[in-house]
Amino acid sequence: MLSALLGCASMKPAPKGRLVYCSYACTGAAGLGKDYCELIADADSVPKVIVVLGEGNRFEDPVIRGEYSVTQELVDSLCRELEARKVYKLAGYRLEEPITGGHSYRIYMEYSSGEKVNAFWYGHGVKQEALSAYHFIENFFEPWREKALADDTIARVQEMEQRFDRLSAALKKGIRYEDMKADYEALDWYMRSGQWQKDFEADEQGQLPGDMKRGVLSEDGLYEVLSLYR
Numbered sequence: 001m002l003s004a005l006l007g008c009a010s011m012k013p014a015p016k017g018r019l020v021y022c023s024y025a026c027t028g029a030a031g032l033g034k035d036y037c038e039l040i041a042d043a044d045s046v047p048k049v050i051v052v053l054g055e056g057n058r059f060e061d062p063v064i065r066g067e068y069s070v071t072q073e074l075v076d077s078l079c080r081e082l083e084a085r086k087v088y089k090l091a092g093y094r095l096e097e098p099i100t101g102g103h104s105y106r107i108y109m110e111y112s113s114g115e116k117v118n119a120f121w122y123g124h125g126v127k128q129e130a131l132s133a134y135h136f137i138e139n140f141f142e143p144w145r146e147k148a149l150a151d152d153t154i155a156r157v158q159e160m161e162q163r164f165d166r167l168s169a170a171l172k173k174g175i176r177y178e179d180m181k182a183d184y185e186a187l188d189w190y191m192r193s194g195q196w197q198k199d200f201e202a203d204e205q206g207q208l209p210g211d212m213k214r215g216v217l218s219e220d221g222l223y224e225v226l227s228l229y230r
Helices: 002-010 071-085 128-173 177-192 196-203 217-228
Strands: 019-028 034-040 048-055 062-069 094-096 103-111 117-124
Touching: 019 071, 019 128, 034 128, 034 217, 048 128, 062 128, 103 128, 117 128, 128 177, 128 196, 128 217, 177 217, 196 217
Parallel strands: 094 117
Antiparallel strands: 019 034, 019 103, 034 048, 048 062, 103 117
């Protein structure tokens, strides 16, 4: 029966119409969270890419999100590439193995004709065609994934810079700790959690704008303010 189903899938024709949706998702077991990216290209709106990283992760930082406009030409190019790679033949592919741990993977597409391509797997012995399609789609979204990560880093450093400035000014004015507790605790977490180190390394790699104020990434400066304030 399975051989017959796979045989029918191999004869499936390419979807008609234009691509209106494409996504990939990777979900970790036991609360490890879900990463996914999706392209939404409805006829009545500007195409966009949405990035969501760490959704539902019980062990790491809050979820990272990003939304970016793209061109219809890019959507059309992706549609042609998906067809050339015959990703549509994976419609209905599903593998679920009774194992503990690991990650589940999914790719999903919709076309203006109403046709859908939905493939899901969890376990071993995954078809090479599924792995190749997943990696292609994942790589397509990589620039926006990287941008979402960079935007998140920039926003966090800007927030911590503001807290660092307020705490530094309060220290000079002799403002008591109780009035600055929120800023102190946020900066203390920033240093102790290892997030400061990650942002420092991102800066070293040139991921922050050159003209961006970043005094908080001075380890001596942040350590001194934290140590003097209590």
